[in-house]
Amino acid sequence: METELKTITPFTGTPFASTREQAFQRWAEFAPAATSYARDRNFVKPGGHQSVTRLSPSIRMRLVREPELVTDLLSKHSIESVEKLAQELYWRGYWKGWLEWHPGVWADYLKRVSIAPETYSEAVLTRAREVAEGRSGVALMDRFARELIETGYVHNHARMWWSSFWVHVEGLPWELGASWYEQHLLDADAATNTLSWRWVAGLQTKDKSYLVRLSNLERFTDPALLAESAGLERFNDKIVKAVEIEETADLKLATPPKSDPMPADTSKTALWLHDEDLSVEHSCLRDLRPAGIVGTSPSIQSTWATKARTDYAQLAVADGLARASKHFGMPNEQLADASPEALAAWASARGLTHLVSLRPFTGRLDLNAFRETLKAAGVELICQRRVWDQTVISQSQRGFFPYWENMRKRLAKRQMPLE
Ligand SMILES: Cc1cc2nc3c(=O)[nH]c(=O)nc-3n(C[C@H](O)[C@H](O)[C@H](O)COP(=O)(O)OP(=O)(O)OC[C@H]3O[C@@H](n4cnc5c(N)ncnc54)[C@H](O)[C@@H]3O)c2cc1C
Numbered sequence: 001m002e003t004e005l006k007t008i009t010p011f012t013g014t015p016f017a018s019t020r021e022q023a024f025q026r027w028a029e030f031a032p033a034a035t036s037y038a039r040d041r042n043f044v045k046p047g048g049h050q051s052v053t054r055l056s057p058s059i060r061m062r063l064v065r066e067p068e069l070v071t072d073l074l075s076k077h078s079i080e081s082v083e084k085l086a087q088e089l090y091w092r093g094y095w096k097g098w099l100e101w102h103p104g105v106w107a108d109y110l111k112r113v114s115i116a117p118e119t120y121s122e123a124v125l126t127r128a129r130e131v132a133e134g135r136s137g138v139a140l141m142d143r144f145a146r147e148l149i150e151t152g153y154v155h156n157h158a159r160m161w162w163s164s165f166w167v168h169v170e171g172l173p174w175e176l177g178a179s180w181y182e183q184h185l186l187d188a189d190a191a192t193n194t195l196s197w198r199w200v201a202g203l204q205t206k207d208k209s210y211l212v213r214l215s216n217l218e219r220f221t222d223p224a225l226l227a228e229s230a231g232l233e234r235f236n237d238k239i240v241k242a243v244e245i246e247e248t249a250d251l252k253l254a255t256p257p258k259s260d261p262m263p264a265d266t267s268k269t270a271l272w273l274h275d276e277d278l279s280v281e282h283s284c285l286r287d288l289r290p291a292g293i294v295g296t297s298p299s300i301q302s303t304w305a306t307k308a309r310t311d312y313a314q315l316a317v318a319d320g321l322a323r324a325s326k327h328f329g330m331p332n333e334q335l336a337d338a339s340p341e342a343l344a345a346w347a348s349a350r351g352l353t354h355l356v357s358l359r360p361f362t363g364r365l366d367l368n369a370f371r372e373t374l375k376a377a378g379v380e381l382i383c384q385r386r387v388w389d390q391t392v393i394s395q396s397q398r399g400f401f402p403y404w405e406n407m408r409k410r411l412a413k414r415q416m417p418l419e
Pocket of ligand 1: 089092154155181190197
């Protein structure tokens with residue numbers, strides 16, 4: 001099969017950093033606000049969310065990585081003065097690690113989304129669409145819904161309110177809201193999104209749901225956004241009650257996979273970059289002498305990502321590839337077709353024996369499908385796990401706070417791996 005080279009159409013619809021350089025620029029711009037992050041981060045105001053980093057899309061694709069940002073923070077500040085920001089940056093790793101131990105939760109989400117059209121009545125599905133598209137009749141929530149559709153980003157507190165509105169006020173199925181977020185968020189991440197929705201729904205932490213309440217909305221929302229008050233009475237503190245949701249996921253513990261052994265002979269080994277990790281030159285693969293470099297964005301041709309999300313991912317992959325080319329001193333190719341078949345065709349047309357990649361976490365990139373298809377084409381897939389990932393996973397089997405205590409101690413002693 002012929003593989004086609006992707007021509008990237010410049011995507012200008014996002015103010016979010018889509019290259020590593022832009023991400024560090026945004027980080028530098030944000031730096032003066034780092035010590036006031038704990039105080040300011042929960043306030044939702046118009047004007048581009050300046051009291052948070054807005055780096056989640058870049059962190060999601062690993063244009064920059066949490067340990068780089070936290071190391072930079074701690075080179076300038078005491079851990080006490082920036083602890084909240086460091087903690088939030090490490091939340092994401094915790095969720096990703098937790099899902100590695102509990103892949104049944106991801107499988108359950110995928111299944112629930114796939115059977116939703118037969119599971120729910122037409123009335124439920126119609127209402128879900130109205131709320132998702134910003135036609136709920138609650139002006140503030142409709143504003144957040146429109147922001148998601150128009151920009152691919154929503155402030156964390158607004159995500160909490162909106163998802164709670166969806167689940168506990170509208171009584172809509174949590175997985176349909178999570179799936180809508182997954183399609184639209186530029187930072188859409190299997191672990192963080194699914195587990196945050198489950199946490200709001202009361203599934204993630206036993207007997208604990210997150211409830212949106214008027215007193216909280218009034219405290220943290222800029223008065224300009226509350227001026228349109230239609231529907232706010234539905235959040236009266238005395239009215240909002242948790243909907244009880246049944247657990248359907250298999251919570252059995254799995255053993256998270258580690259790195260595959262590298263081949264003895266790497267002369268016919270190429271590097272595969274994907275949008276789960278786009279800083280390969282800052283990883284254990286930096287000393288490889290690859291026979292080629294190929295990149296794919298798994299959201300292409302998907303039904304779970306909007307065009308804006310796919311465009312963003314393609315820009316990010318192009319940046320990851322450009323840096324890899326510079327580092328390894330060779331050209332790269334970005335495939336238009338992100339399927340296992342296209343990758344296998346690319347590899348076998350070049351007579352390769354192995355493809356090496358940084359191991360993605362549990363999520364949309366179905367490694368087994370790639371492994372099988374490549375194997376059938378005579379190419380072995382080798383996935384290497386970052387030391388940082390391995391460390392984070394080892395601590396994330398249980399709750400966040402023991403995890404954070406452990407990470408905080410390591411950070412204080414400068415014993416946290418960077419890569
Ligand atoms: C229902 C719901 C769905 C969400 N879905 C996603 C998702 O798909 N992808 C995603 O990256 N985040 C998700 N989040 C978490 C959080 O809302 C975003 O990470 C954050 O709003 C991103 O904005 P920021 O980069 O300006 O964050 P900042 O406040 O500047 O935080 C810095 C970084 O820390 C991490 N972070 C911050 N808050 C959280 C959190 N609560 N959980 C995990 N990591 C966090 C992110 O990587 C973020 O970029 C979700 C939260 C909720 C309530």
